[in-house]
């Protein structure tokens with residue numbers, strides 16, 4: 154299996170056309186600490202792109218999902234497994250190391266072993282922290298310096314000790330390793346052993362995933378280098394013994410999980426001591442073999458520079474002109490790109506759940522977040538990785554029966570809305586991702602989402618399919634005896650299922666499945682069935698928003714339910730809007746915001762909202778009144794939806810409204826959880842000047858935040874360029890007056906993926922006022938329904954809706970692509 158992969162990827166590697174990076178190093182503009190506080194929950198430590206080993210200092214912050222935080226919390230350990238940007242509860246953080254210069258009086262029991270008590274030795278000064286792609290370092294107030302770097306499955310930690318401990322004893326360092334994780338989820342029977350002679354620590358334990366069902370077992374193997382071993386043993390709670398070398402430990406019934414682990418003490422701390430920890434989901438033997446193969450010589454400098462080089466290669470496809478712009482703009486951009494490649498994680502060869510020669514990726518955390526811009530971003534900069542991710546999703550379907558919606562630590566994560574892996578597959582399919590992907594099986598997987606209801610739709614597929622098919626919407630208080638899940642979110646699920654079906658129809662079209670194409674086009678119009686044309690919206694204080702026509706819940710008997718369109722908005726601190734049983738009919742977002750989630754048929758939606766001018770007023774109200782919040786993913790596309798109303802200039806303006814005001818290159822600079830790298834990809838796309846409508850071969854054009862951007866396609870080797878004429882670094886001139894594509898006038902406000910694969914050149918001439926560019930109906934981005942209603946002929950569709958009958962008469966030809 155390993156050999157096969159090596160062959161596949163050598164072949165692929167030869168297709169990569171490295172750019173001459175002389176004079177420009179994107180890594181100079183990456184700050185991994187962005188999002189390290191204020192709930193960004195970013196993983197700021199050392200990792201390879203998509204790496205499984207992710208080494209960082211863990212703090213005891215209450216918001217420690219990424220492990221390390223810069224919020225005044227203290228360090229409790231140095232662990233190897235992490236996720237990035239997650240919400241909910243902390244993920245991974247397994248098998249923390251901690252170090253002491255010596256134990257008081259030379260008595261090991263005087264060293265603090267449990268996580269809680271060792272925290273008082275974990276203080277540090279903010280300016281002692283250094284983070285670079287591939288390397289992380291910190292100096293604790295105790296004087297111990299910890300630096301870390303990684304290979305794919307192995308972390309290498311370098312501890313440098315002061316000559317004397319705080320109580321004046323010469324150094325006699327103790328390094329412990331704890332059977333713990335960030336969320337203290339360890340179950341019964343964790344085991345650890347230390348080899349008396351070599352000091353090698355091996356072990357494993359069972360833990361819980363942070364946003365999913367089930368559990369996972371992780372194994373590790375730690376070796377040391379740099380000093381003679383004095384003694385070693387195990388600890389339980391606050392007591393340790395050099396006589397005992399093996400431990401199996403219970404979770405305990407209180408104070409859990411009971412602290413336990415192993416330690417090694419060294420004769421001297423005169424030289425740095427290196428600790429090499431490898432992890433595996435297969436066995437300790439596999440962990441040890443990763444360690445020995447990946448870092449045979451404990452050469453910190455070599456591992457660190459290889460990691461840096463791996464990042465430099467991944468970042469090299471995108472080059473921006475730094476002329477005239479502030480360093481902070483460039484740092485915002487490249488740091489965003491960097492964060493798109495921390496998660497998902499490549500666990501190929503590490504999946505104990507099924508035998509397969511396909512790649513295995515994990516930490517899709519979660520696809521509801523990732524489908525919108527992160528995976529589409531990687532489709533441009535790292536199509537080879539996206540092909541492997543798609544193959545992994547399809548292989549997961551083959552072995553577990555369903556595409557995942559969220560997946561972490563080998564487990565099924567909770568579904569938030571639709572079966573959004575359908576959007577991911579369609580996006581990749583339409584953009585020509587092919588390398589080794591079995592699209593027939595991929596198509597079978599998305600069709601299963603649409604046709605077969607899982608018994609438990611907590612974590613895959615869709616619920617309420619009988620009602621969906623009979624009524625054309627998900628009813629509030631549905632009757633469903635076939636499958637079980639949280640019976641909320643009827644509006645957001647209806648809107649997402651409708652879009653999922655559109656995505657399936659696009660794949661069907663490409664695969665020549667005409668009947669299926671028509672069928673899923675039909676159901677992709679189901680969103681209209683929840684549109685209540687006479688619905689008003691009032692603020693809590695009774696003031697009318699002035700807008701009429703909103704999605705509303707509907708019962709099984711086709712009568713309307715009611716949810717205040719502003720509930721679950723950014724301004725509603727009271728409603729329950731997540732996966733709770735008491736949750737509302739829209740997930741983590743209001744009816745106001747979900748009211749724009751018809752990505753495939755903006756023309757019909759706009760017609761229902763009263764035409765383009767009314768649509769623009771509504772979008773402005775959504776943003777200007779803070780009904781939406783850019784820190785959650787449903788807001789992303791709404792920034793750019795002005796394009797569909799023939800106002801591409803307003804998309805540009807709105808993008809500058811949020812960047813940099815809500816995205817600053819500082820630890821507290823992110824507006825919300827990065828969600829793997831979703832926020833990072835929003836930044837990168839927005840600043841690059843092309844934003845995807847995910848699941849479609851469409852990028853909406855706005856001026857880049859830089860004078861020019863070059864994007865070299867890693868497989869074709871062709872370079873696409875976007876160049877601004879009249880570039881204004883104060884961002885007053887952000888309105889496109891005219892454009893050329895490969896030298897010819899270009900009037901459409903959108904472009905397709907061939908821009909990247911064929912390396913085209915888009916030149917935008919900017920001005921300080923909106924222009925007529927991109928305003929004509931024939932220049933608008935594709936919409937399934939007709940834009941004809943723009944001049945007042947939209948009443949027909951309202952009549953259809955009022956009858957509650959599904960009828961969808963648009964045509965594929967409108968797509969023209």
Ligand SMILES: *[C@@H]1O[C@H](CO)[C@@H](O)[C@H](O)[C@H]1NC(C)=O
Pocket residue numbers: 190223224225278279820
């Ligand atoms: C370190 O920075 C964080 C976030 O900016 C801040 O909360 C904390 O107080 C700082 N610590 C010190 C010692 O300045």
Ligand SMILES: *[C@@H]1O[C@H](CO)[C@@H](O)[C@H](O)[C@H]1NC(C)=O
Pocket residue numbers: 213214215226227269272273
């Ligand atoms: C973190 O540890 C420090 C030092 O022991 C302690 O003062 C602080 O209360 C801890 N914070 C949390 C959230 O546990």
Ligand SMILES: *[C@@H]1O[C@H](CO)[C@@H](O)[C@H](O)[C@H]1NC(C)=O
Pocket residue numbers: 340341342
């Ligand atoms: C832990 O080990 C004990 C003793 O071997 C066994 O009875 C118990 O079932 C194990 N628990 C788990 C969760 O594996």
Ligand SMILES: *[C@@H]1O[C@H](CO)[C@@H](O)[C@H](O)[C@H]1NC(C)=O
Pocket residue numbers: 346398399
């Ligand atoms: C301790 O663990 C090691 C490694 O797993 C094993 O080889 C050894 O037999 C164990 N010793 C005892 C006394 O159980």
Ligand SMILES: *[C@@H]1O[C@H](CO)[C@@H](O)[C@H](O)[C@H]1NC(C)=O
Pocket residue numbers: 472473474475861862863872874
């Ligand atoms: C983009 O590529 C062109 C053509 O090779 C080159 O002249 C230009 O300097 C590049 N721009 C950047 C920002 O690298």
Ligand SMILES: *[C@@H]1O[C@H](CO)[C@@H](O)[C@H](O)[C@H]1NC(C)=O
Pocket residue numbers: 158159162202203499501502512537538541
């Ligand atoms: C994922 O890991 C496998 C096995 O180590 C490797 O062959 C493959 O190239 C990796 N994929 C990416 C995108 O790095």
Ligand SMILES: *[C@@H]1O[C@H](CO)[C@@H](O)[C@H](O)[C@H]1NC(C)=O
Pocket residue numbers: 692693694695696
């Ligand atoms: C009611 O609240 C809205 C939204 O906060 C505000 O715009 C409006 O001015 C308020 N009206 C009154 C009468 O206070």
Ligand SMILES: *[C@@H]1O[C@H](CO)[C@@H](O)[C@H](O)[C@H]1NC(C)=O
Pocket residue numbers: 708709710711712
């Ligand atoms: C429809 O169903 C709802 C919810 O069960 C109920 O409140 C309403 O009275 C019903 N209306 C009709 C006309 O049956």
Ligand SMILES: *[C@@H]1O[C@H](CO)[C@@H](O)[C@H](O)[C@H]1NC(C)=O
Pocket residue numbers: 693717719720721724725726727728729
């Ligand atoms: C809607 O939001 C308002 C404002 O937060 C809150 O007072 C009200 O309870 C919410 N209604 C429901 C049904 O959640």
Ligand SMILES: *[C@@H]1O[C@H](CO)[C@@H](O)[C@H](O)[C@H]1NC(C)=O
Pocket residue numbers: 777778779
């Ligand atoms: C929206 O929020 C921003 C920042 O949180 C604030 O500055 C602004 O005043 C708010 N606008 C309204 C209309 O409440």
Ligand SMILES: *[C@@H]1O[C@H](CO)[C@@H](O)[C@H](O)[C@H]1NC(C)=O
Pocket residue numbers: 921922
């Ligand atoms: C731009 O618009 C402003 C305000 O509408 C107007 O005063 C100005 O003359 C316009 N500039 C150009 C170059 O058209």
Ligand SMILES: *[C@@H]1O[C@H](CO)[C@@H](O)[C@H](O)[C@H]1NC(C)=O
Pocket residue numbers: 941942944946
């Ligand atoms: C208005 O719509 C009608 C019907 O689609 C069309 O024939 C006509 O050309 C449109 N007029 C304009 C000015 O776009």
